[in-house]
Amino acid sequence: QNLVLLRLSLIGSLGKLGNNLDPGSKKIKYILSGDGAGTIFQINDVTGDIHAIKRLDREEKAEYTLTAQAVDWETSKPLEPPSEFIIKVQDINDNAPEFLNGPYHATVPEMSILGTSVTNVTATDADDPVYGNSAKLVYSILEGQPYFSIEPETAIIKTALPNMDREAKEEYLVVIQAKDMGGHSGGLSGTTTLTVTLTDVNDNPPKFAQSLYHFSVPEDVVLGTAIGRVKANDQDIGENAQSSYDIIDGDGTALFEITSDAQAQDGIIRLRKPLDFETKKSYTLKVEAANVHIDPRFSSRGPFKDTATVKIVVEDADEPPVFSSPTYLLEVHENAALNSVIGQVTARDPDITSSPIRFFYLHCSLLRMFSLYSLSGKILLSVSQNRYYLLPVPSLTKSLPQHTRNHSQISRVPVAIKVLDVNDNAPEFASEYEAFLCENGKPGQVIQTVSAMDKDDPKNGHYFLYSLLPEMVNNPNFTIKKNEDNSLSILAKHNGFNRQKQEVYLLPIVISDSGNPPLSSTSTLTIRVCGCSNDGVVQSCNVEAYVLPIGLSMGALIAILACIILLLVIVVLFVTLRRHKNEPLIIKDDEDVRENIIRYDDEGGGEEDTEAFDIATLQNPDGINGFLPRWGLPTQWWEERNPIQTCVFDTKINCITQWTT
Structure with a gap:
């Protein structure tokens, strides 16, 4: 049973x-x-x-x-x-409900509508759920009203108020009760807590802390330097508070820019272009801060942005002088007179004080060639030139008044000097030409093609004119023809040349250039008459076959010539030895030894002095007029302009101190 x-x-x-x-x-x-x-x-x-x-x-x-x-x-x-x-x-109600996973935490977006689900909680009861109401639970909120509500049977928690604002209150504590016996009296109960946190939504626009900002900046500040910071506060947090900054108006939009600092949530104003205190002393900017992430649910509240005014005052700074040009290209003719002005560099002081300016060279390697006036900036020719030079970079300094900062401002500019060519060299044959004419040549045959050269360098290239001397225009033997490649061909007028009658012909040719004024020179072409084969190959250009005596062979003639040469050598040696034997050991009275002494008027410069004079001059007094100066002065200048002059150097052999004739 x-x-x-x-x-x-x-x-x-x-x-x-x-x-x-x-x-x-x-x-x-x-x-x-x-x-x-x-x-x-x-x-x-x-x-x-x-x-x-x-x-x-x-x-x-x-x-x-x-x-x-x-x-x-x-x-x-x-x-x-x-x-x-x-x-x-049999069960009796001896167990109270328990929340095994409490306390609970939940989040819900701020500004949520009424009845938005937050979370649900569950309690358990150890009593028999089948027998009676011992395990029948009913849920209720003991604390947390009127913000939240709970469904009694499902324990789903919802918002009881609409549009709760996180910025007003971010966190709520809710106490939840579970009671058995269907909630009737006499039942047992258990409680737990639920912490509800309102999450942020972008429901607030940014707002500048002040409507007007003042900044000052020196005019010589480096580009990219931060001038100042502006900040728009946003009650939201996280990405909802991120704002981008822009310059939307003002008279300095081209000179300044603003960037956003994502960490500090502010805007950094930086310099984009150089400032000039003398041109403009202040600028006004209108900056805007706008939210990056916009929630469309709140767009009806108005634009999520704000504006502020920024005043930037430019402070005067001592600036370096400014050249009138970033580079200078000067030109001088190679035959320009010494101490002539070949150009000028100019500069101005951008400061209001307008301090005096002086010019100087950064390098001194060419100071002996060019001179620079420190006050006017004029550049003078000191040594005659033949071709191109690059002048060292001139700089300038500014002498500052006593009330300004105690240092000098320096600017630099490159100056290139181009030496222009003048037509001072006559053209001539490119090489030593010697032409050969075959006895059996034909009329009109090209004997030789010659070309000319010119040391000058005209802009449009060389163009030569060739002609014969006036007295040779009607030359019966030869004529000339100008070629398209600027060369000249010499042609034979007839055939039947005979080397026995005439072995060598001299043909003077006048060569003129296209300069202004044109220069010309006469070069002589030597034409030898030769014996040639039928196909025009030169075989012999001498006349021994026509001058040998009858019956005397070539070998016999060579032997006779050798004996004559040997006899002449013996006679010369004999006479020379006899003269040295009879020559006195003293100098004759009528010879002046001073003719062979050259005065060396120099204080002596050590190792540098070894090149002051050519030792060959001491050996040959006539060579003084051909003395070549040191440190690379153009030889042609010395020869053409000072054919009988010499010079005296200082002890360091650095520059010419005196000219004597």
Whole structure:
């Protein structure tokens, strides 16, 4: 049979076992075995009554399976088969609801509409959900109203107020209760907490901390330097507070720019172009700060941007002088007179004070060639030139008044000087030409092609004119022809040239250039008459076959010439030895030794002085007029302009100090 415990908390009789045996015939003994026999449950072996000796808890064990049997009291033999029965523990409401995962945290966007779901919570009850209402839970909010509400059965928490503002209050604490017995009185309850945080949305525009900003900057500040910072505050956080800055108006939009600093959330004003205090002393900018991330739900509130005015005052700074040109290209003719002005560099002081300016060279390698006036900037020719030079970079300094900063400002500019060519060289043959004419040549045959050269360098290239001397215009033997490549061909007028009659012809040719004025020179072409083969190959250009005596061979003639030469050598040696033997050892009175001494009018310059004079001049007095000066002065200038002059150098041999004739 089945026995059921009616009350969990009571200890006492549960029931009684019976049997079909005659109690008068034998004495019966009851025994109990199974779950909890002897420890939780006990049986009266005489009457069969079953008792609970401990309190039962359904949440620990809901039912027990036991076995009962009647046996003989004396022999303990079974009087009938064992009987199995189950004891079920009936539930009572002895467990309160519990929130196993609390306390809870949840987020919901600010400005959410009414009834927006926040989260849901769940409580558990250990009582039997099937029997009675011991495990039937009902939820409610004890604290957190009127901001949030909860559905009693599902425990879903929602917003109870619309448009909650994070900037007003960011965090809320909600206390939630779960009560069993369907919420009726007498039921047990449990509580937990829920922390609700409002997340930010972009519902606030940026706002400048002040409407007017003042900055000052020196006019010589480096480009890209930060002039100042402006900041627009935003009550939002994170990316919702990010703003971009722009210059939208003002008279300095071309000179200044503004960039956004994502970390500091401010705008940095930087210089884009150079400032000039003398041109403009202040600028006004209108800057704008606008949110980067716009929430369309709040666009109706107006533009999420703000503007401010920025005043920038330019401070005067001591600036370097400014050349009138970034580079200078000067030209001078190679025959220009010494100390003539070939050009001028000019500069101005951009400062209001307009301090005096002086010019100077940065390098001194060419100071002996050009001179620079420090006050006017004029450049003079000091040494005659023949071709191109690059003048060292001139600089200028500014002498500052006492009330300004105590240092000098320097500017630099490159000056290139191009030496212009003049037509001072006559053209001439490009090389030493010698023409050969075959005796069996034909009329009109080209004997030789010659070309000319000119040391000058005209802009449009060389163009030569060729002609014969006036007295040679009607030359019966030769004529000339100008070629397209600026060369000249010499042609034979007839055939039948005979080297026995005339072996060599001299043909003077006049060569003129196209300069202004044109220059010309006469070069003579030597034409030799030769014996040639039938195909025009030169074989012999001498006349020995026509001048040898009759009957005398070539070998005999060579032997005779050798004997004559040997005899002449012996005679010369004999006369020379005899003269040296009779020559006196003293100098004759009529010879002046001073003619062979050259005065060396120099103080002596050490190792540098070794090149002051050519030692060959001391050996040959006539060579003084051909003395070549040192340090590379153009030889042609010396030869053409000072053919009989010499010079005296100072001790350092650096420059000419005196001219003597």
